[in-house]
Amino acid sequence: MLTISNRGQKMPASPIRKLVPYAEAARKKGITVYHLNIGQPDIATPPAIMDAVRHSKITTLEYSHSAGNESYRQKLVTYYKKNNISVSANDIIVTTGGSEAILFGFFSCLNAGDEVIIPEPFYANYNGFACAAEVKVVPITSHIENGFALPPIAAFEKVITDKTKAIIICNPNNPTGYLYNREEMEELKNICIKHGLYLFSDEAYREFCYDGEYISAMHLSGMEEHVILMDTISKRYSACGARLGAFVTKNKAVYETAMKFAQARLSPPGLAQIMGEAAVDLPDNYFDTPKKEYLRRRNLMIERLNTMPGVFCPNPGGAFYAIASLPIDDCDKFCQWLLESFSFNNQTVMLAPATGFYGTKGLGKQEVRLAYVLNVDALNAAMDCLEEALKTYPGRVETNKKTKQSSVKV
């Protein structure tokens, strides 16, 4: 009999993309939909890196080295050095997006049935890769009241078992925007060393830190063997469609193992590597403009959100996401209603229900994730829509901020 695999059945559908048909239907009705639901920035990909592809002299687009072109890996060494991360080209495997780096990490370090601890809310696709690798995600809850800071070490200790093999962090964080401080990073180091755990560190948003210092897992001394950096150019250079990432570790056994998985899939995308190589040659001040732009958007969006009755949104230190709690009964219903039944001046807004970012069932029902990936005018219009929607949404639940905040505690 033809059957679907267990992992295929368990595999979660994307919590964001399940709303896509409703957005398409809204557009067909002539409604403008502001997409704050996905981390797809409207910032231009640097023309210089697109031009590098346009001007390439390729006659046969060959497989690259399975670890990525040596020339690109050398460029990445330079890039990381600028970020005070000291690695060699032989510590780097160029991957198809950050996604493949996550998959290589899971495949190389984790057995079926092993457990990884992830502070929740977390990037929903970690669930997908865990499902593919038959690994169990053990969430520990971070809370909106303190801006989604790292849960206390006691929360980690409580869930560590013989099966625990790794902790995953995303820093600065998707979906919360939280930026881990030095003390938190040192705590993570201590617990990883004490319990012999890997630290998988997803640092896709390193260039976008607004308040406080960016600390890479690779900056932590004395835990070099524990750290696997999962990286991508998607957000850095607004090149999500390139599908170019990196798996970086100084742990030679892990590296050699990941290389075997890399060899099986032959090579990472070739044209994207030309882009990645050119990107490292962008002027050092390249990030000033997008960073300033994201900061401006963050300030606007957070201020607008916190002036809406019943809404609370902590100010995120990095990335381009925020999680807000709303005076609503159910974020999945609300986000669908926004697309299906609401419009304001023939416009509406698409948000990501926060439930999809929690591993613990029932959490996040009054929260949404907003990605400030649109320009200030669009963002203002989106906030107008949200403000109006909250006035008329039939499932509105009256809360004051204090009550609402305590209602999301576990």
Next chain:
Amino acid sequence: MLTISNRGQKMPASPIRKLVPYAEAARKKGITVYHLNIGQPDIATPPAIMDAVRHSKITTLEYSHSAGNESYRQKLVTYYKKNNISVSANDIIVTTGGSEAILFGFFSCLNAGDEVIIPEPFYANYNGFACAAEVKVVPITSHIENGFALPPIAAFEKVITDKTKAIIICNPNNPTGYLYNREEMEELKNICIKHGLYLFSDEAYREFCYDGEYISAMHLSGMEEHVILMDTISKRYSACGARLGAFVTKNKAVYETAMKFAQARLSPPGLAQIMGEAAVDLPDNYFDTPKKEYLRRRNLMIERLNTMPGVFCPNPGGAFYAIASLPIDDCDKFCQWLLESFSFNNQTVMLAPATGFYGTKGLGKQEVRLAYVLNVDALNAAMDCLEEALKTYPGRVETNKKTKQSSVKV
């Protein structure tokens, strides 16, 4: 304690790439190495498809749809129609190379511990993906004496168990070049229907069939739910580095499941999709030239091989590979020796030991895979090297063809 996963430990290193350091050392000594070891053609990528990327007006390289751009999938519908394969855009998921299509198939249809039957010798990376998905590969042996024809149905029946979920074929075949005929395809259909098995059909080389008719698994009527087509533009348009493939099935449950894995990794490469789309607009006679060129190379190489004393190479009907049996003790030793200790006119040849393509230990020790991916002059020079090498190789084993042929029987 930091440990490497079981699958990571079991994961085979690439049987081809393990020789790479020896090839690099040879080059450093100033020796020209003819690469017949890997399916990287020297044929130019069609300039029109490179130009499509060069002239693209992209300002922000965004994520595409997780199934690939609708416009590209529509083009693929046209492409498949030209090959008498009738599918819709909603039967297609655009993947990162054929590799990802294989992985999606395994993840969606197979549990850890499930078994897939593959006629050996087979594409070595199936082992890698099976290892990642913790699936067991059950080889059934095809033989050089009859040109690696499909093993008899009895051989399949003998190994089918409750755990058997799929058969994988590669048609035309890598590494043997064998092209399955209609009777063989019908036999595969019957056994899949009888035992409720999926047929994973890797048709990366469909354009390169020289003798006999190309029968796609998608041409077999009455087994639509069973077939998963794994495809790639790598060989078709000599665009291996693009990393663009396709997962195609009319089985909706499988499609929906694979889409969840596709969503987790967000999208396939964006620039490559522009190439893929332009490729479908190439003139219908585009393939005439590369096909003629491969045929010329095949004829030359097969003739040269079979005139060498003790060498036997069946004439492959498609793709651009052949497996030859050589009068040698051990192909792994021989291929390394060619790079490490041999040169002729300051040249040598790199071949792929066939042992890496067999699932049954001990098979293929006197065989090598040759990819006729170089132009006729280079191919002739490579054959000169091989001919000379076989005269002086210290591990030469005297056989006549009859003896040698029977020695590879199981």
